[in-house]
Amino acid sequence: MPGEKPDSQAFSLSDIDRVIHTPARLLIMKILYVLDGADMVFLKAETGLTWGNLSVQVKNLEQAGYVNINKEFVENKPHTVVSLTTQGRDAFSNYRAQLKDILR
């Protein structure tokens, strides 16, 4: 039937990573993918999210095993550095490949 998507694409769509596939988390993953790590101040400035929303999204990514959260003290101030895990990096690469496949 014209306009109907092939079976392979339908499979890709259902297989898409739901953890990454939300605007806020996708943005965080995209930023972390090109870096070795970033703190919460940087992520907030880059994503434009509120502190609350950013914390929730980063926590979700941590629960999925996609990011590491390291809390450290710099000059007596708490400093939270977020970085992608190997699993997170692979997941983002797969997500990109899947999207490319779907949009091709």
Add this chain to the structure above:
Amino acid sequence: MVDELKILEKRMANRYMEDGIWDIYLGLMAFAFGFGIVLDISYLAAIMVSVGFAFQSIAKNIITFPRIGYIKLRKAKKRGMAAVLTGVLFLGMMIFLVFMLGDENPVRYFVRDRMLFFIAVIWGGAIALAGLSFHVRRYFAYALIVFGAVMMSEWMGSLGLNLIGAGLLVMIAGLFVMMRFIRKYPITPQQN
């Protein structure tokens, strides 16, 4: 999407050049060398450059990180930056080696007779290279200022005074860049 990610990576790294701290440090280096030449105290420049390096690190902690946060660049990007620094050091070493050649060596005479030109090219070239590497266009203007200041001493002023002037000019420009950065990125209360 790959290109988009590369653009994003560049943008992230370049954000740290918006604070003007390296501009001020660059100006301080030219100023320090000029000051050292005028007072004929060779180690003065080394002291000022070292103190300046410590200052830029502290300034990043006080001015930059609380405003735009902190990032760890990927190793590939760090390698690119290291390559620029290595290139500059290599050029400096080449000039030094030329002076270590024997008195009769024609290369030494060739370089000595055009010493100011070589200093101007190396210094200006290094700044322009940094501008190219970090994608900061104002560095090309700084490169021209320093190149011009060194070359000008062939006809007017002295190398020391011209470098002091060029250094001050770059430092003032850096201060303006820093003020713009402070206004653009106010400190927001943190939640950690």
